[in-house]
Structure formats: C-alpha cells, structure tokens
Amino acid sequence: MIAAIAFYAFAAILLASACMVITARNPVHSVLFLILAFINAAALFVLAGAEFLAMVLVIVYVGAVAVLFLFVVMMLDVDFAALREGFQRYAPLGLTIGFILMVEIGLTAVNWTIAPAAHLAVLVPTPEHLTNTNALGNLIYTRYMFAFELVALLLLVAMVGAIVLTHTDRRGPRRQNINSQHDRTIAQTLTMVNMKLGDGSRQITPAARNAEPDKETAR
Amino acid sequence: MATGFFATDFGILILTLLKALALIVPLLIGVAYLTYAERKVLAAVQLRRGPNVTGPFGLWQPFADAIKMLFKETIIPDGSNRYLFLFAPVITFGLAIIAWAVIPVNDHWAIANINVGMLYLFAISSLGVYGVIIAGWASNSKFAFLGAMRSAAQMVSYEVSIGLVILSVLVCTGSLNLNAIVLAQRNIWFAIPLLPMLVVFFISGLAETNRAPFDLPEGESEIVAGFFVEYSAMSFALFFLGEYANMILMSGMTTILFLGGWLSPIPFIPFTWVPGPIWFILKVAVCLFVFLWVRATLPRFRYDQLMQLGWKVFLPLSLGWLVLTASALEIFGWLPHA
Numbered sequence A: 001m002i003a004a005i006a007f008y009a010f011a012a013i014l015l016a017s018a019c020m021v022i023t024a025r026n027p028v029h030s031v032l033f034l035i036l037a038f039i040n041a042a043a044l045f046v047l048a049g050a051e052f053l054a055m056v057l058v059i060v061y062v063g064a065v066a067v068l069f070l071f072v073v074m075m076l077d078v079d080f081a082a083l084r085e086g087f088q089r090y091a092p093l094g095l096t097i098g099f100i101l102m103v104e105i106g107l108t109a110v111n112w113t114i115a116p117a118a119h120l121a122v123l124v125p126t127p128e129h130l131t132n133t134n135a136l137g138n139l140i141y142t143r144y145m146f147a148f149e150l151v152a153l154l155l156l157v158a159m160v161g162a163i164v165l166t167h168t169d170r171r172g173p174r175r176q177n178i179n180s181q182h183d184r185t186i187a188q189t190l191t192m193v194n195m196k197l198g199d200g201s202r203q204i205t206p207a208a209r210n211a212e213p214d215k216e217t218a219r
Numbered sequence B: 001m002a003t004g005f006f007a008t009d010f011g012i013l014i015l016t017l018l019k020a021l022a023l024i025v026p027l028l029i030g031v032a033y034l035t036y037a038e039r040k041v042l043a044a045v046q047l048r049r050g051p052n053v054t055g056p057f058g059l060w061q062p063f064a065d066a067i068k069m070l071f072k073e074t075i076i077p078d079g080s081n082r083y084l085f086l087f088a089p090v091i092t093f094g095l096a097i098i099a100w101a102v103i104p105v106n107d108h109w110a111i112a113n114i115n116v117g118m119l120y121l122f123a124i125s126s127l128g129v130y131g132v133i134i135a136g137w138a139s140n141s142k143f144a145f146l147g148a149m150r151s152a153a154q155m156v157s158y159e160v161s162i163g164l165v166i167l168s169v170l171v172c173t174g175s176l177n178l179n180a181i182v183l184a185q186r187n188i189w190f191a192i193p194l195l196p197m198l199v200v201f202f203i204s205g206l207a208e209t210n211r212a213p214f215d216l217p218e219g220e221s222e223i224v225a226g227f228f229v230e231y232s233a234m235s236f237a238l239f240f241l242g243e244y245a246n247m248i249l250m251s252g253m254t255t256i257l258f259l260g261g262w263l264s265p266i267p268f269i270p271f272t273w274v275p276g277p278i279w280f281i282l283k284v285a286v287c288l289f290v291f292l293w294v295r296a297t298l299p300r301f302r303y304d305q306l307m308q309l310g311w312k313v314f315l316p317l318s319l320g321w322l323v324l325t326a327s328a329l330e331i332f333g334w335l336p337h338a
Helices: A002-023 A027-047 A051-075 A080-084 A087-110 A118-122 A132-140 A145-166 A178-183 A206-210 B009-045 B061-071 B082-102 B117-138 B142-173 B178-183 B195-208 B233-258 B276-297 B303-332
Strands: none
Touching: A002 A027, A027 A051, A027 B117, A051 A132, A051 B117, A051 B142, B009 B061, B009 B082, B009 B233, B009 B276, B061 B233, B082 B117, B082 B233, B117 B142, B117 B178, B117 B233, B142 B178, B142 B195, B142 B233, B142 B303, B178 B233, B195 B233, B195 B276, B195 B303, B233 B276
C-alpha cells in the first residue's frame, strides 16, 4: 500500500521533472530538474529492490556528472534573445523532423513483438542468501569480466583524449616546486655583505647576490 | 520485533518518526553546543576566555545566538533567484541531517540498517556540494559565485580520495553495511592497520566540510565570506548549523570506519559495562576536538596547494594503499567472504 503510493508519487515527479528539463527557459533550472529526475529514478530503483544501482546512480550521476554540468552551465553566458532569434525560420524544419520521428516510433510500436523466449529470462529466481551488491559483483567479475574491462578501457581512452585536447604546456605563470623549496639552504638564498659606511646599497648588483657567499657571514 | 500496533504499516511509519525524533533532537543540541565548544576551544588556544556571560560558563550562549538569528531580518538581494536562494540553505542543512538515518550508535541502533549504508553515506556527502553551488549562483553576486566555484572544485576533488579510502576499509570488511563494518573491528580497530588512510580520510573530511585550513570557499580575507555572503538571519543560520552538522557527520563516519564505532576501546569488564552510545559519543567528541584544534593551529591553504594536495598526493596514496591492502589480504588469506 505505502509502496504503491510511493511508486506513483516518485514516478509522477520523475516524469514531471523530465518534462521541465526540456521546457525550462533557464538552463540552470534545466540541470536542477535533471538532478531531481535522477534522484526520483534512484528512489524507483530502491522500490524495485535494486539498492546498489540506486546509490550508484546518485553517486555517479548526481554527485559527479551533474555537478560538472551545473558548473559549465553556470559559467556560460547565455543570451536568451539570441537563442530565440531563428525560431520562426527553423520551426518548419524542426516540426518535419519531429513528425517523421513520431511516425517511425508509432510504426515500431504497432509492429512490436516480444521474443518468444523472453519470459524464461524473467523466471530466474533472485538468490536469497545474496545481497544485491554481492550478486552484481559475482557476475561482473566472473562472467562479464571482459565486457567490464572493455568499458573501463573505453573510459580510459576518453579520459586520455580529453586531457590531450585540453593540455597546453603553460610556461607563463610561475609554478611552485615544493621539493626545490625544501632543498634550499640558507647559504643559497642569503648573502651577507659588509658594507662600507656611506656607500649605500648600489654596490649590491645581481652578480653580487648570486656569488658564493662568505662562509662566516652566511650563518 | 515490534508487535501489535507497531507491526502495521501505519505503526511502522509512526515508530520510524519517533526514532528519527529521538536521533535528531540530541543531534541538534549537539550542533548547538559544538558552536559553543568551538568558541571555547579557540579561546583557550588564543589565551582568551570565550563566551562566559550568558548563563554559568556561558552555557546559554547557543540559545542566545539562536534567538538573535530568529529575530533578524531575512534580506533577499535584488536580482537574486528568490526560490533557489532560499532553497540552498535548506539543502545544506537537510542533507547533513538525513545522512544520520543509517548511522548505528549501538549494535543495530540505526533508524535504517540498510545493506548499502556506506554507499548511502557517500551519496549524501557527494550531494553536499549542491547547497553551496546553488547558493553562490542564486545570490547574483561575484564574491558568492567565486566561493561557489572554488567549493565545487574542492569538494569534487577530495571526494575521489574519500571514496578510495572507504574502498580500502570495505575490502577489509566485505560488507557495505555500517553495522557489519563496526563489528568487523571487534579484534582490532582499522585505525591501526590502516593508519595512513585514517589520516587521509580525516584531512579529506576537513576539505569536504570546508573547514580550516581548507575553508577557501569562505575565505574571509579574499572573497569576503564566499558563497553565503548575501545570506542573513535564519537562512545564514541554516548554513552555519549545516556546517557543524556536517562536521559531526564526518566525525561519525571516521568513528565507524576507523575507531570501532560503539565498541569499547578497552575490552575489560568495567569498560565493557559502559553502554555503546557513550563510547560512540566520546569518540565523535575526540574527532570534533581535532577539527577545532586544527582550525586554531593551521593557516589557510593557498588554492593551488589545495588542489595539488588532493590530486597529486592523496589520490595516488589512497589508490596505492587500496592495492596494497587488497594484495595483503589475498596473500595472507584474510579476505572476508560475506
């Protein structure tokens, strides 16, 4: 009873916020509605008994991906007038593409047949002594090991690609090198000079600063 | 477990609400007195007296502050995004509270003893950044936005090493259930074999809760007060209390992961008679003291140093330690089979 109410509540909020993602005028609001949609999807996972997937959905999508989305969208300087500018010119084209897609989806839905052996897959019982996480781990790290590693490799390639695209060798700003700072001794940085009275500081040229300091005065 | 009325659907709902109240009320009192403790500890370090006027030893100070906050005017800046502006502190404070749903203060004394408790905690702490970003953006102020951007980068960076530290504890326990994680420490606390990870976790926790020396999102000397510069009255108080509630939560996580939760530190008879929640509270208090002590002692990090520490020191260290832990468990045959 309570589970049913919760399901319909979460599902309704999920659909409503998914619609708001594409209709909201402010892109930041769109991202926030997207986050709401993710959280409700996680709640539906919990209701379906897939608690591991629910938590991973929140950690990966809401905690990492959407933060970066929000970060980028907030930094963008979106000009709303420029966005609406070509609306009337592009409307016929957009409507045509939308109509074709609708017809295609409709044709697919009408001719949809479920594979005859599909109902057998549903009958596999959930193991009782296993938790969700254990069951997933047992499958991923044994039977689907290669698929799993392939996905990991794909992510690695994407990451290397992103780094290559954005990496520039910046010589300009001075960087801190902590090791070299720690390795410096007083003798390397401090020069003691015995000045003659009335000569002023003009004598201390850069050459004098870099010169080997006098051992007695360096202490 | 429960019988009669409390076994029905409606009864379970009522029972859960009562349990939540029994947890939240002491928690909020703890948050209030943490602000008092912070002022007293800082005062002691700086050879001052701290609050000592309101009540005996200044003990009513938190309530005086709360009443003052309630009666101040809530100012909503011109050009701000009104709803998000008011929503942001609610997120920050709410997240700090709901994470406590899974924390066991004694054997099976959690409101929800779920299988994926550790993941739940990690998920909630990864959401904490939203309160800060939304506050910074909705304020429509340059300083607030700078603070929010700093905080987003900082919290996302340190979460990576927190995740890896949690993983190295998890390979030792073989369970995501917080109750099981504490019970796995009956023989030895994980603080001893995983000491470097405790240090990494605690420092990352400082960064995650935006505490000194990593309080760059606030950075009074550079960006006024960072993301909550435009907030006043209760909306400010919610951010303030959220920060302290997050500190208590981080200390609770440290206690559960490394300091043996409610288990007695000395396994002899007079000490094992002390009830578990008391040990839990004492351990959390020790962690909180270190939080305050660090704030009183260390100067603020520079931003590039903060990023360097997170990505170039903690990430390789925690990743390496995870591989080391897993290898050691495999070689000695200590892997838990849950």
